Amino acid sequence: MNIDSLQRIILAVAQSQGLDSVLQTIVRGLAEQPDVALTRIWLIGPGDICSSCPMQSVCPNQIRCLHLVASAG
Numbered sequence: 001m002n003i004d005s006l007q008r009i010i011l012a013v014a015q016s017q018g019l020d021s022v023l024q025t026i027v028r029g030l031a032e033q034p035d036v037a038l039t040r041i042w043l044i045g046p047g048d049i050c051s052s053c054p055m056q057s058v059c060p061n062q063i064r065c066l067h068l069v070a071s072a073g
Helices: 003-015 019-031
Strands: 039-045 065-072
Touching (some): 019 065
Antiparallel strands (some): 039 065
16 A cells, blocks of 8 residues: 555545544545455444344354444455
């Protein structure tokens, strides 16, 4: 990644409001780079949305789960 691309992403993040917007801005900016096919950000959080997770039946512990919060590409 060149410095100009990084600066564009940083400026876009600075103009974003809210965590969701910041994370989406980051993944979109990274996905636009040459040779990048997919970008994702996962965060560890409580399993409060596990009822809709397709892996719920094999999850041994729903206290700390990975949640996909942003994806592009």
